[in-house]
Amino acid sequence: MDGGGAVVVDEALVAQARDLLAEPADPVAVFAVLAARTGDGPGSVWAVCLALGIPAAAVARRLGSSSEELLGEFAPGEETELGEFLELLGCFDVPRSLDAREAEVLALLNAARRALGGVGSGVAHSLHRKFVTGELTSAFLLLARVRPRPQRGDAAAFWEALVAAGALLPVPEDGETAERIAQTLAQCRERAAEAS
Structure with a gap:
């Protein structure tokens, strides 16, 4: 300096x-x-x-x-x-430009994150890095593993946002990842139905 x-x-x-x-x-x-x-x-x-x-x-x-x-x-x-x-x-994380669909997925993932009602620092840091680098599928799968806080979170809004984000994710060519997304999205839909 x-x-x-x-x-x-x-x-x-x-x-x-x-x-x-x-x-x-x-x-x-x-x-x-x-x-x-x-x-x-x-x-x-x-x-x-x-x-x-x-x-x-x-x-x-x-x-x-x-x-x-x-x-x-x-x-x-x-x-x-x-x-x-x-x-x-995350010092060396290169920000990735997102197309319109990816930007919509990111907005939905952020909505889900906010609906959690708080999140541990490790998860928050991981999500931030995934958002910066455009690793939206990975962020979706990570968010699907956490749960909204009982007193502060909004379970219905969380699962609704995750379902919408998961539905917009592109289907990867990798069959294993595609199957994980499909299974996770099905679980999110079940939890959304339970929360509403």
């Missing part, structure tokens, strides 16, 4: 990250190489994220104000471990 708090991005480091990602290498490995080479953990995170096409505003949000403190918890030689930790946090 410069004296005014703005992030100064090393364009040469971003170019190196792009070159390494094109080899292809995964973001964790690219981060580890750049951080070990430069000793600049924050700059390496920014370089990898920008090389992946993640907008600067999203990178700043993901890293937050405590990024330097967090990155300082890892010692030289632990670049891969730090990269894996950043990956778990």
Whole structure:
């Protein structure tokens, strides 16, 4: 960061990250190489994220104000471990553009999430990552495994939104996944009928 708090991005480091990602290498490995080479953990995170096409505003949000403190918890030689930790946090998740149908599915999945009446942090984090990366089928299957909170959730709205989302999901070519979606959607319909 410069004296005014703005992030100064090393364009040469971003170019190196792009070159390494094109080899292809995964973001964790690219981060580890750049951080070990430069000793600049924050700059390496920014370089990898920008090389992946993640907008600067999203990178700043993901890293937050405590990024330097967090990155300082890892010692030289632990670049891969730090990269894996950043990956778990979703730092390297590339936002996926959704078409109109996918955007409708996402809106329904968000409606279902809100109808839960609260959700554990692990599930919330997983859902957020799936929403960002456009993994809508995976988000649907995850939501179908949780239940609305008895006092705060709205079971009818939850199951109704999940049924509508599941009905709009494209049928994957993978027969096993298609069968899982069909079975889960049938279970959601049963629960929606029970809740209404």
